Amino acid sequence: MKKIIFLLSIFCFLISGSALAAEIYLESSQPEYAPNETFNVDIRLNVTSPENVTAIEGYLKFDNQSLKAIDFLPGNSILMFIETPKINQEQGIVSFSGIIPGGYTGRLPGDPGQSNLLGKIIFQAQKTINPETNIHFLDNSRVLLDDGKEAKTNLVFKPLDIQISSQEVAFNPLDDLAKIKEEDKTPPEEFKPEIVKIDDQYFLVFNTQDKQSGIDHYEIRFFQSNILGQLHQISLTEKVVNPHPLNISEIKNIIEVKAIDKAENERIATLYPQIQIKWYKNYWLWSIIIILAILGLIIWRLFNLKKRL
Amino acid sequence: MINFLPESRKFSILFLIFSVVLNFYFFSGKVFSESVTSSVKVEIETPAPPSPPPSPGGGYTPSETKVIFTGRAYPKSTVTLLKDAQIVATTIAGEDAKFSLTLTNITSGSYIFSLYSEDKYGNRSSLLTFPLSVTSGVTTNVTGIFISPTIDVDKSEVKRGEVIKIFGQAIPDSDITVIISSEEDIYGKTKADKIGAYLYNLDTVEVAMGDHLAKSRATHEEEISPLSKVVGFKVGTKTVLKTIGKCGKADLNCDNKVNLIDFSVAAYWYKRSSPPQNVDLNKDGKVDLVDFSIMAYYWTG
Numbered sequence: 001m002k003k004i005i006f007l008l009s010i011f012c013f014l015i016s017g018s019a020l021a022a023e024i025y026l027e028s029s030q031p032e033y034a035p036n037e038t039f040n041v042d043i044r045l046n047v048t049s050p051e052n053v054t055a056i057e058g059y060l061k062f063d064n065q066s067l068k069a070i071d072f073l074p075g076n077s078i079l080m081f082i083e084t085p086k087i088n089q090e091q092g093i094v095s096f097s098g099i100i101p102g103g104y105t106g107r108l109p110g111d112p113g114q115s116n117l118l119g120k121i122i123f124q125a126q127k128t129i130n131p132e133t134n135i136h137f138l139d140n141s142r143v144l145l146d147d148g149k150e151a152k153t154n155l156v157f158k159p160l161d162i163q164i165s166s167q168e169v170a171f172n173p174l175d176d177l178a179k180i181k182e183e184d185k186t187p188p189e190e191f192k193p194e195i196v197k198i199d200d201q202y203f204l205v206f207n208t209q210d211k212q213s214g215i216d217h218y219e220i221r222f223f224q225s226n227i228l229g230q231l232h233q234i235s236l237t238e239k240v241v242n243p244h245p246l247n248i249s250e251i252k253n254i255i256e257v258k259a260i261d262k263a264e265n266e267r268i269a270t271l272y273p274q275i276q277i278k279w280y281k282n283y284w285l286w287s288i289i290i291i292l293a294i295l296g297l298i299i300w301r302l303f304n305l306k307k308r309l
Numbered sequence: 310m311i312n313f314l315p316e317s318r319k320f321s322i323l324f325l326i327f328s329v330v331l332n333f334y335f336f337s338g339k340v341f342s343e344s345v346t347s348s349v350k351v352e353i354e355t356p357a358p359p360s361p362p363p364s365p366g367g368g369y370t371p372s373e374t375k376v377i378f379t380g381r382a383y384p385k386s387t388v389t390l391l392k393d394a395q396i397v398a399t400t401i402a403g404e405d406a407k408f409s410l411t412l413t414n415i416t417s418g419s420y421i422f423s424l425y426s427e428d429k430y431g432n433r434s435s436l437l438t439f440p441l442s443v444t445s446g447v448t449t450n451v452t453g454i455f456i457s458p459t460i461d462v463d464k465s466e467v468k469r470g471e472v473i474k475i476f477g478q479a480i481p482d483s484d485i486t487v488i489i490s491s492e493e494d495i496y497g498k499t500k501a502d503k504i505g506a507y508l509y510n511l512d513t514v515e516v517a518m519g520d521h522l523a524k525s526r527a528t529h530e531e532e533i534s535p536l537s538k539v540v541g542f543k544v545g546t547k548t549v550l551k552t553i554g555k556c557g558k559a560d561l562n563c564d565n566k567v568n569l570i571d572f573s574v575a576a577y578w579y580k581r582s583s584p585p586q587n588v589d590l591n592k593d594g595k596v597d598l599v600d601f602s603i604m605a606y607y608w609t610g
Contacts, residue, residue: 055602101608110351113442211418
């Protein structure tokens with residue numbers, strides 16, 4: 001009788017903390033990989049209503065002797081990333097931070113998918129003497145609810161254990177990254193860049209998503225049109241981040257923003273000059289006026305000469 | 310009774326009672342929490358298998374990928390749909406507050422869709438978000454959407470003992486519950502009229518001095534809406550009528566929206582020293598995750 005009461009109370013106590021607010025967990029398709037195999041680890045979020053997750057900052061630690069972090073794929077993520085996720089192979093840390101505008105309160109009943117992906121990390125298993133390795137969240141990882149409230153209680157960060165076999169796969173080793181890139185034939189989503197002025201500084205603002213491999217980087221090109229209306233490129237800036245500061249002369253040009261995903265599919269958005277050049281500052285116009293004036297003068301002189309003759 | 314039991318059994322029983330109480334606390338927190346099970350449902354329309362082409366050279370036309378949102382807002386209100394935080398469509402609700410929005414030309418993948426409505430006073434409802442996986446060639450129906458009421462007050466400060474008006478718009482003829490946070494929450498009931506407008510006069514004679522927050526929810530035909538946005542007011546020694554502020558919370562460029570532009574401005578100052586005061590939303594001297602969380606909360610698209 002004593003034993004029953006004791007076991008019952010232990011059971012009740014253990015399940016009493018089951019009202020989970022939020023859980024960030026890692027998922028991989030297999031528990032074991034061979035050296036040199038490349039695989040992806042999904043970072044996912046579970047939320048129990050009424051909690052409303054608005055921002056996440058994650059710091060993932062991995063053993064840099066057993067695993068090499070190749071890339072972070074933001075494709076299909078529910079996060080709007082504040083900055084590009086970072087990989088620090090030397091310290092064995094992958095970091096990311098982002099927001100969910102409007103907040104995330106969990107899966108919708110009937111949703112055919114999970115719709116809770118935060119990102120994918122591509123790892124390559126290394127030849128190692130430690131066959132058992134682990135990817136886990138560091139203590140400074142955070143989940144914020146509503147308008148900045150820290151989700152301190154009922155928050156779980158679940159790690160992932162990975163086994164690395166001793167034998168390499170001789171034929172056709174797993175390469176998740178190549179597979180994801182090969183399957184991605186869709187360019188990034190359409191988007192519309194804007195120019196804004198904040199405290200006397202102009203910025204080019206742009207953002208889009210790629211639902212497959214994820215956005216890799218953006219490029220900006222500036223164009224001017226010549227007297228015949230043909231565009232010629234003035235400059236190209238590769239790997240720009242949002243927002244991109246602009247000077248006053250740049251906003252008078254045609255601006256092309258190119259979003260490129262991890263599989264090198266592209267989507268281009270064009271922005272036309274934001275400032276109309278005053279006619280008396282338009283040097284092309286003055287050139288035309290001068291040329292016409294000279295031509296007019298020549299014709300008039302010829303006409304007069306003909307008259308005299 | 311417990312005193313007559315041996316010590317070890319006493320301890321086990323007390324521990325059991327403690328664990329049961331702890332379970333009840335967490336369980337009741339889930340059952341009686343302010344959140345209510347949503348009436349929103351997702352239904353997938355699987356396209357019929359293609360019939361064989363009628364003649365040689367006839368081709369198969371793949372089904373269109375569509376997402377359809379249906380629900381209720383306020384009569385004749387503008388309902389705005391966001392896809393991944395950016396506005397993609399708007400519509401006007403009918404006289405009965407019903408609306409329907411269809412999104413086509415969409416690739417398969419996971420999206421965060423959001424909806425809000427704007428009432429006749431120009432106030433916006435809270436954002437209702439729907440994480441959804443869209444499959445190519447399939448129509449996804451999201452039904453049972455119930456936009457939360459809007460809410461506002463006529464005074465920013467009210468002299469204790471006077472009345473403050475709490476008003477907004479919801480589904481016509483719905484029952485409105487107004488919740489005022491105080492030492493103990495105060496609950497008020499009123500009804501929305503034929504055009505969905507509601508008004509609750511709060512007598513502040515029994516409301517504690519200090520800052521308070523008000524929110525509301527609507528009940529209609531056994532369905533309950535999510536909670537509205539929160540509006541603040543003060544009970545003090547004088548009455549101050551509410552004026553329209555220049556910039557809303559997190560609206561960094563004061564264009565009456567919280568969107569990618571504000572996000573980009575904040576992103577520029579992220580982890581930089583001495584950010585402008587208006588960008589540092591929680592006034593802690595830096596722009597970090599907390600400021601972005603606040604921005605996400607007030608997002609309008």
